Amino acid sequence: MTYVLPTEEQQLAVDSFRKFLESEIRPFARQYTDRFIPKEAMLEITPALAEFGLPGADIQEEFGGLGLPLVTRAMLLEELMTVSVDIGLFMMINCGIARFLANLAPAHLRERYLPGVMAGRVFGAFGISEPDVGSNVIDIKTKGVRDGDHWVINGEKTWITGGHYSDFFICTTRTSEKGLSHFLIDREEHGYETRNIEKIALNSQSTAQIFVTDARVPHSNMCGEEGVGLKNTVKEFEMARPHVGLLSIGLMRASLEETIAYAKERKQFGKVIASHQLIAAKIAEMATLLDASKLMCYRALSMIDMGIRCDMQSSMAKWFATESAVKVCRDAVQIHGGNGLTKEFNVERLAREAIVIPIPDGTTEIQKLIIARALTGVSAFV
Ligand SMILES: Cc1cc2nc3c(=O)[nH]c(=O)nc-3n(C[C@H](O)[C@H](O)[C@H](O)COP(=O)(O)OP(=O)(O)OC[C@H]3O[C@@H](n4cnc5c(N)ncnc54)[C@H](O)[C@@H]3O)c2cc1C
Numbered sequence: 001m002t003y004v005l006p007t008e009e010q011q012l013a014v015d016s017f018r019k020f021l022e023s024e025i026r027p028f029a030r031q032y033t034d035r036f037i038p039k040e041a042m043l044e045i046t047p048a049l050a051e052f053g054l055p056g057a058d059i060q061e062e063f064g065g066l067g068l069p070l071v072t073r074a075m076l077l078e079e080l081m082t083v084s085v086d087i088g089l090f091m092m093i094n095c096g097i098a099r100f101l102a103n104l105a106p107a108h109l110r111e112r113y114l115p116g117v118m119a120g121r122v123f124g125a126f127g128i129s130e131p132d133v134g135s136n137v138i139d140i141k142t143k144g145v146r147d148g149d150h151w152v153i154n155g156e157k158t159w160i161t162g163g164h165y166s167d168f169f170i171c172t173t174r175t176s177e178k179g180l181s182h183f184l185i186d187r188e189e190h191g192y193e194t195r196n197i198e199k200i201a202l203n204s205q206s207t208a209q210i211f212v213t214d215a216r217v218p219h220s221n222m223c224g225e226e227g228v229g230l231k232n233t234v235k236e237f238e239m240a241r242p243h244v245g246l247l248s249i250g251l252m253r254a255s256l257e258e259t260i261a262y263a264k265e266r267k268q269f270g271k272v273i274a275s276h277q278l279i280a281a282k283i284a285e286m287a288t289l290l291d292a293s294k295l296m297c298y299r300a301l302s303m304i305d306m307g308i309r310c311d312m313q314s315s316m317a318k319w320f321a322t323e324s325a326v327k328v329c330r331d332a333v334q335i336h337g338g339n340g341l342t343k344e345f346n347v348e349r350l351a352r353e354a355i356v357i358p359i360p361d362g363t364t365e366i367q368k369l370i371i372a373r374a375l376t377g378v379s380a381f382v
Helices: 008-031 039-051 070-083 085-104 107-118 229-265 277-305 311-335 337-341 347-356 364-376
Strands: 143-147 150-161 168-174 180-186 193-196 207-218
Touching: 008 039, 008 070, 008 085, 039 085, 070 085, 070 229, 070 277, 085 107, 085 150, 085 229, 143 168, 150 168, 150 180, 168 207, 168 229, 180 207, 180 229, 229 277, 229 311, 229 347, 277 311, 311 337, 311 347, 311 364, 337 347
Parallel strands: none
Antiparallel strands: 143 150, 150 207, 168 180, 193 207
16 A cells, blocks of 8 residues: 555655745745635636646546546645645645546536646535535435426535635535435526635635525536435545545644744753653654554545545544544644744644534544444444
């Protein structure tokens, strides 16, 4: 498996991407700390990110991608997430969108949207969650009613990453009493409205409500077969969860880096705090949690690359990495003492960001129920 150490080629790709991130993306992200990046500004950086393979790295060459393993793309995403979890999250969604279009969209939609997404000029989003539908995806209320060659779709989505930036979104829609289906809804062509949601953190990118009112969407905009939307959503989660874990890895890496530098600089009781054994132990624990999280996330991603189903490993990686980051980023604040609570130091923001990540793509509680179901064969969901 390739998740333990990068190959020489992967390392070269990561190194050159890191240089680009330091010179271009870090200063850009700093400019927008806790401030919303307008779409025009986002469009200034996304074509450059696309040159490095985000989001097209893992897309089949026949569709214009680079045909690289998912793990290689994940290594690039991890670097981006370490510099900016906001931009990393937004790009992660568009990576998922590119793969969804490549694997599930009919040819006419793939040909129309995929090149723009891979070039970083067109943005998509995934609309699953609704005001009354979070953990219970099966209860989706957004409804499509067939009308000849079209479907008339009505509903409200919420917490949608990149919603405000989106040119189109994949709408998980109820198309029969028991069946869900996916539609590609275009903002201009079929119409939908978005409204941004302010949160404790991650406000530089968009988390949005989406309102769909009497959108007439052609039947040919259905992605995947009619009625199998739940199965396809579960498959999407399998891939998304280790990626959400990567967001937390980015946060842990950034926190640890700041903490090591601070602990080697700050003196108390006549010596640097890194030499106090309780602080040293905390740093060792932070690094170990980060490393274990990385192994778990890359194991799941490697399994997907190898075509091995890994819902359980993906859930393990998601809850472990995201909850580890909450602890690691909190410890980073603790090691910074009072300074850690101020805007002068990044650890305050990293700790706020870490709290957000255990929630999307299935909460920690839901991941544990999935893992236990896989082990016992007994489902807590029925
Ligand atoms: C930053 C961010 C980005 C997001 N991006 C997207 C996106 O792009 N697209 C999208 O569709 N959605 C997105 N979401 C929504 C996200 O997937 C949901 O918030 C998540 O699934 C939880 O749903 P909920 O918030 O409604 O919580 P609820 O489902 O209401 O859960 C509330 C609490 O109850 C617990 N709980 C629920 N059911 C059970 C159970 N059976 N057993 C034990 N505990 C339970 C939960 O763990 C949680 O602690 C995003 C959310 C966030 C915060």
